[in-house]
Amino acid sequence: MDIETSGFHELSDWCGRLGLEKDGSAGELRQRLYSHYGVKPDSPGTSETKTDSREITIEKAENMKYFTIERVDENYAKISGDVYLKLFDEAKNETHVIRADTILFNFKENYLTATGNIQYQLEGETKTENFRGEKLTFNIDNSEGLFDKGITEQEKTVNDQDIVFYFKGDLINKTKENYVLLEDGRITSCDSDDPHYTIKATKIWLLTSNEWAIANGVVYIGRLPIFYFPAFLYGGDDIFFNPVFGYRSDFGNYLQTTTYLIGQKEEDEDTAFSFMQTAREDDYFKYEGLYLTEDENPSDKSRALQDYGRNSTNFLKVIFDYYTYLGIYSAIDLKLGTPKGKETEAFPDFINSFLSVFTNTELYLSIARTRYIENTANLISGLFPDENGIYSSIWQDSYFLKTIVPFRYGIDYSTTFDVEWLNFNIDINMYSEPSYTEDFSNRGENLDILSFLDPESTTGNSGSKTSSLDWSAVLDITPNMTAIEPWVNKFTINAETGLGFSSDTDNTFFYPDNFEQIITSLALGGQLLPFSSSAENDDKDGTAGGDIELRPPWDETAPPDSKKEEDSADVDSALTEPAPDIVIDLADYWSDNKTFGNNLTYSLSPKYTNRSQLSTSELTSPSDIDFNEIDYSYRTASLDGKLNYSANVYGNLFDIDNNISVVWDYKEHFNMDSLNEDTIQNYIDEDNQSSDAKITNNLTVSSTPMVYLDFLEDTKISYYFTTMIYNWDYSSDIAAYEGLFFQPTEDFISSHKISLKMPLELHGYNQTFEVSTTLPPVTMTTAGSLVLNYGISTSSFNTDFSEIDDGFAFSPLTFSEKLDFGNGNSFTNDISYNYSELYFEKNISKFNLSFFNGNLTTGADFTFDFTKNVSEYLNANIKYKFFSTTFSAKNTWNYDFNSETGWVQSAEQSFLPESLNFSIVQETDNIKLWKNRIDLKFDVNSSLNFKLIQFTDTNFSLKFGFEIEIYRFLDITFSSTSVNKSIYRYFPSYCSEIGINYINGFNDLIKSFNFFNIDDREESNFNLQSINIGLKHDLHDWDLNITYSGQPYVNDEGDYPEYNWENKLDISLKWKAIPDVKSELEIDKEGVSF
Incomplete structure (x- = not known):
């Protein structure tokens, strides 16, 4: 019990048991108890105590007893009975939670000792640690703890699996710095009482972050020791140059180093022993010797620099690699963007100024000193004998431009200069030879120990060759046009130059291939004539844009006409009568829309290009490169200009849109002295075909004259006229360019049409009538359509007719009716009628029905041709859940079987049943069995397709699969595909028709499953196309995977092709905890590999 929280009767009983006076107030009773135990109200012994910045709260306990050992002058409190205690350390922002059967406080030494069913939890800002043990001694002042027979757990994700690792020790010592030392420690992820594997050591240190160490470590599989290492340290603090060592079969052992001056490497979560690591991505670091250690108090500049580099797009790193066979490789790799916010504190002002305009800069400079390697099946060596038999290295040279240099190199540079109105980008890359990137791009920055212990895991080269290079410089100028808007609101100048490189056929060097001397373009646009006025902004005399006064004739403010004063009374009385409901209030319409608005805009886009193809046919080495040797050059020029005028009166009462377009293209080849006559002529022909000019005009005039009628307000009349004003191109007839101006012919007038569209809304349903006709000189074509909607019904009528030489050609009148009943139920019928000849042409009917919430559906579509008086096509289907059947018939040729020639086509077509298909497609949800320990899922996709005309094409296919998961024991997957292309053999009538023997289908199926007789299986017409079986056995800490796959293939090695399996x-x-520890065996037609 607690003195402070106990009631009067509890305090009186307490004093009576101690032989103290039981009379008095509650306060007097508490004071007697405090005096008896020698404590004060705010000292330890209450339910809530404070030690410096630490606060202890006893959340739960059944009994509490205070006593003193006078010989050592120590006061104790013994708490028992399912004790639940919390200690909050304000300085470290940590909470310690202890659960135990009994806890003993030593107030003098500030220790507590817990025994029985101990659970200790340390809750920090970013992580929570859990310990269990038989006994715990805990220092309240500094949070040190000592566990007897202790265990701690950590959950880690390895290969997408959540695995709990257990760290056990006969003694576990947790220091005040939160270091953990395990005496006689053991590490395992096996939760069995007798673990299947264990790492045992006399001492295991779990230090800061990722750092841990082992002394006298032994790896046990079961009780069998298989590997001993006297000591091992895994540094939690990274070595600042990030060493990675390994082995490559082509280059030998290697050491790769990467030193980050700005930025940091990306952590690899799949390396071995990743279960011992913790996240550090938000930490700050500092150099201490060879290590990067956590910096708890970084300076503002250091913090800003690391924040800038924390973005993976910003870094500066120095690379140095050594390969025992190949040689050395070093590089500087830089990528910088514009600093933001406090990141600017990382650099001096002049660098910030540089980076503010050079917004993205990338630089890669590398050099390699390498030797030639002899790599054969039996030998890998970098030594070669000379004429005297003395072995030495032969070092690789390369060309820099035309100069031989004793090294290989790689350069990649790009930067973007960006200010408010100017953007300049340059991109240059250069490599000594195409294989340079193949040799050195495959690098690592995270050390994986097991990849070094297993040479096979690092064998090979995953780099790729660079086959071409491209240099470019691009300038964009986009000045601010605000001062002269809207006359010029777009003005952009673009200029580019570039040089392209290709590699020789032996991939030994790069050579310049094509040169883009200049590509320049201009984009100009603006608005020349913006003008609009409205009723509210008209001049005081009522005019708008001139002397013309536009007023509705019923406007009461309009002055009377002096010539018609005698009729004014009649007019007034007519206009004051109430308008029907369907008439819009035109006064509001006129006030809401502009009286007149127009717009004149333009755009202009000229472009010029000059390119040269360098001569490369005689190149054998970089020394042969000559920029003055040109096969040919060509220039292109183009112009794309538009002038658009649009105007409207009272909104869309009257609209006009006219667009004049000018397009000019020109191409010319020159410097062709080195080419033969045929090639020159081909280029001349290409120039002629690519050069032309056109001026076109596109006019659209439209009006919505029914704005005063609500139900017809969207009625629209439109006129379209598109013509070519001028055309200039090459004419092969006269072998010269020819320019032609507008002529009233179809060659110049591509569109000339007028149309009427009348949308009408009645009772909430939209009805639409449309009619259009082309006008001379375009061949006349008139088309009309009517769409009526009401309720579930949609009806439409469509037809058109065109002018031909001897009159008119009429298209059929098409009537379509659709009834939509909802929920997937509908009926549609389309019928066409030739009204010029007065007969029906074709009818297409379709229906779809759905029952039982869509579980049962059926549908059909049928086509009848009245002109031939035959049924043309029928398709009917029924689907119930996973089962479906489809029947089809069509007007086609019949076939008869001839024993000598096979199927023979009939002379005439007829309406015949074509196919009948049955199919089952089913995939089940997970089926739970045996108290949810077994998950079962299967899928079936089977179809039987009867071909009713040529029955020998009938086929059957079956795809079947299932998955069984037995919890923590076995996963089984199975899938197979089987086909049978001889189903007709099971029908006696079919067999007799083509003169072959009948086969019992059931017996044939049994033979296909007779795994004890290969002749039966080969004779059966049920053929297995593929089979896949997978078994995954959960061995607790290991996964045993067995997969089998089989399929037929054609063997061409013999005298004639044959099918083999x-x-x-x-x-x-595979070891779950460390997936890199694995063993694999593969057996296939090539043999056995391990």
Whole structure:
């Protein structure tokens, strides 16, 4: 019990048990108890105590007893009975939670000792640690703890699996710095009482972040020791140059180093022993010797620089690699963007000024000193004998431009200069040879120990060759046009130059291939004539844009006409009568829309290009490169200009839109002295075909004259006229360019049409009538359509007719009716009628029905041709859940079987049943069995397709698969595909028709499953196309995977092709905790590999 929180009766009983006076107030009773135990109200012994910045709260306990050992002058409190205690350390912002059967406080030494079912939890800002043990001694002042027979747990994700690792020790010592030392420690992820694997050591240190160490470590599989290492340290603090060592079969052992001056490497979460690591991505670091250690108090400049480099797009790193066979490689790799916010504190002002305009800068400079390597099946060596038999290295040279240099190199540079109105980008890359990137791009920055212990895991080269290079410089100028808007609101100048490189056929060097001397373009646009006025902004005399006064005739403010004063009374009385509901209030319409508005805009886009193709046919080495040797050059020029005028009166009462377009293209080849006559002529022909000019005009005039009628207000009349004003191109007839101005012919007038569209809304349903006709000189074509909607019904009528030489050609009148009943139920019928000849042409009917919430559906579509008086096509289907059947018939040729020639086509077509298909497609949800320990799922996709005309094409296919997951024991997957292309053999009538023997289908199926008789399986018409079986056995800490796949293949190695069966078996054993520890066995037609 607690003195401070106990009631009067509890305090009186307490004093009575101690032989103290039981009379008095509650305060007097509490004071007697405090005096008896020698404590004060705010000292330890209450339910809530404070020690410096630490606060202890006893959340739960059944009994509490205070006593003193006078010989050592120490006061104790013993708390028992499912004790739940919390200690909050304000300085470290940590909470310690202890659960135990009994806790003993030593107030003098500020220790507590817990025994029985101990659970200790340390809750920090970013992580929570859990310990269990038989006994705990805990220092309240500094949070040190000592566990007897202790265990701690950490959950880690390895290969997308959540695995709990257990760290056990006969003694676990947790220091005040939160270091953990395990005496006689053991590490495992196996939760069995007798673990399947264990790492045992006399001492295991779990230090800061990722740092841990082991002394006298032994790896046990079961009780069998398989590997011993006297000591091992995994540094939690990275070595600042990030060493990675390994082995490559082509280059030998290697050491790769990467030193970040700005930025930091990206952590690899899949390396070995990743379960011992914790996240550090938000930490700040500092150099201490060879290590990058956590910096708890970084300076503002250091913090700003690391924040700038924390973005993976910003870095500066120095690279140095050594390969025992190949040689050395070093590089500087830089990528910088514009600093933002406090990141600017990382650099001096002049660098910030530089980076503010050079917004993205990338620089890669590398150099390599390498030797030639002899790499054969039996030998890898970098030594070659000379004429005297003395072995030495032959070092690789390369060309820099035309000069031989004793090294290989790689350069990649790009930068963007960006100010308010100017953007300049340059991109240059250069490599000594195409294989340079193949040799050195495959690098690592995270050390994986097991990849070095297993040479096979690092064998090979995943880099790729660079086959071409491109240099470019691009300038964009976009000045601010605000001062002269809207006359000029777009003005952009673009200029580019570039040089392209290709590699020789042996991939030994790069050579310049094409040169873009200049590509320049201009984009100009603006608005020349913006003008609009409205009723509210008219002149005082009522005019708008001139002397013309536009007023509605019923405007009461309009002055009377002096010539018609005698009729004014009649006019007034007519205009004051109430208008029907369907008439819009035109006074509001006129006030809401502009009286007149117009717009004149323009755009102009000229472009010029000059390119040269360098001569490369005689190149054998970079020394042969000559920029003055040109095969040919060509220039292109183009102009794209538009002038658009649009105007409207009272909104869309009257609209006009006219667009004049000018397009000019020109191409010319020159410097062709080195080419033969045929090639020159081909280029001349290409120039002629690519050069032309056109001026076109596109006019659209439209009006919505029914704005005063609500239900017809969207009625629109439109006129379209598109013509070519001028055309200039090459004419092969006269072998010269020819320019032609507008002529009233179809060659110049591509569109001339008028149309009427009348949308009408009645009772909430839209009705639409449309009619259009082309006008001379375009061949006349008139088309009309009517769409009526009401309720579930949609009806439409469509037809057109065109002018031909001897009259008119009429298209059929098409009537379509659709009834939509909802929920997937509908009926549609389309019928066409030739009204010029007065007969029906074709009818297409479709229906779809759905029952039982869509579980049962059926539908059909049928086409009848009245002109031939035959049924043309029928398709009917029924689907119930996973089962469906489809029947089709069509007007086609019949076939008869001839024993000598096969199927023979009939002379005439007829309406015949074509196919009948049955299919089952089903994929089940997870089926839970055996108290949810087993998950079962299967899928079936089977179809039987009867071909009713040529029945020998009938086929059957079956795809079947299932998955069984037995919890923490076994996963089984199975899938197979089987086909049978001889189903007709099971029908006696079919067999007799083509003169072959009948086969019992059931017996044939049994033979296909007779795995004890290969002749039966080969004889059966049920053929297995593929089979896949997978077994994954959960061995607690290991996964045993067995997969088998088989499929037929054509063997061409013999005298004639034959089908053989290909088997492939894979067996792998993988350690869950460290997936890199694995063993694999593969057996296929090529043999056995391990």
